[in-house]
Amino acid sequence: xxxxxxxxxxxxxxxxxxxxxxxxxxxxxxxxxxxxxxxxxxxxxxxxxxxxxxxxxxxxxxxxxxxxxxxxxxxxxxxxxxxxxxxxxxxxxxxxxxxxxxxxxxxxxxxxxx
Amino acid sequence: xxxxxxxxxxxxxxxxxxxxxxxxxxxxxxxxxxxxxxxxxxxxxxxxxxxxxxxxxxxxxxxxxxxxxxxxxxxxxxxxxxxxxxxxxxxxxxxxxxxxxxxxxxxxxxxxxxx
Numbered sequence: 341x342x343x344x345x346x347x348x349x350x351x352x353x354x355x356x357x358x359x360x361x362x363x364x365x366x367x368x369x370x371x372x373x374x375x376x377x378x379x380x381x382x383x384x385x386x387x388x389x390x391x392x393x394x395x396x397x398x399x400x401x402x403x404x405x406x407x408x409x410x411x412x413x414x415x416x417x418x419x420x421x422x423x424x425x426x427x428x429x430x431x432x433x434x435x436x437x438x439x440x441x442x443x444x445x446x447x448x449x450x451x452x453x454x
Numbered sequence: 455x456x457x458x459x460x461x462x463x464x465x466x467x468x469x470x471x472x473x474x475x476x477x478x479x480x481x482x483x484x485x486x487x488x489x490x491x492x493x494x495x496x497x498x499x500x501x502x503x504x505x506x507x508x509x510x511x512x513x514x515x516x517x518x519x520x521x522x523x524x525x526x527x528x529x530x531x532x533x534x535x536x537x538x539x540x541x542x543x544x545x546x547x548x549x550x551x552x553x554x555x556x557x558x559x560x561x562x563x564x565x566x567x568x569x
């Protein structure tokens with residue numbers, strides 16, 4: 341299995357620009373999670389989906405952040421407009437059913453907003 | 455509120471020695487599970503080991519084992535015969551059954567294995 345795939349691996353953009361991060365979960369997994377990792381705040385859960393439906397988005401920092409999962413094999417996290425404080429590593433993870441299953445992480449996207 | 459605390463920000467160990475990383479958690483739930491994840495410099499999050507709270511037996515995976523003390527809400531990771539490739543950030547994580555698979559992570563312990 342290819343594992344969780346994220347793209348791009350690195351993104352450098354300027355403040356005010358729109359950023360879209362992409363994730364392909366492991367085939368057959370029904371739950372998908374987006375995390376943000378920073379030195380100051382550690383690993384934070386932003387949002388998660390079960391069967392393509394957003395279940396909990398309480399971790400999304402503000403309206404500039406949005407996430408979609410149009411089908412079982414693809415999800416996006418969009419930041420518009422981006423700000424320097426959004427600079428972080430963003431991880432996507434998936435698991436089989438979302439009840440108590442082990443999460444498997446993608447390689448992450450390192451975002452730098454100048 | 456559920457919390458996970460890793461009180462050791464940094465640790466070091468000599469190659470081939472044994473090291474124990476600490477983790478404590480706080481919850482009022484009874485049905486939960488715990489993980490240790492490893493994040494090497496490549497930043498990939500890698501599952502190390504999983505423990506079900508309802509199991510009394512401590513989980514083991516080759517050189518990695520846990521000491522799960524449910525009453526004390528403690529979940530430490532022991533790495534035996536440390537190898538240079540074990541150098542990484544280690545995260546303890548906690549999840550509750552039927553909460554959609556959400557995990558709460560500790561702040562991490564940075565482990566350096568020295569030759």
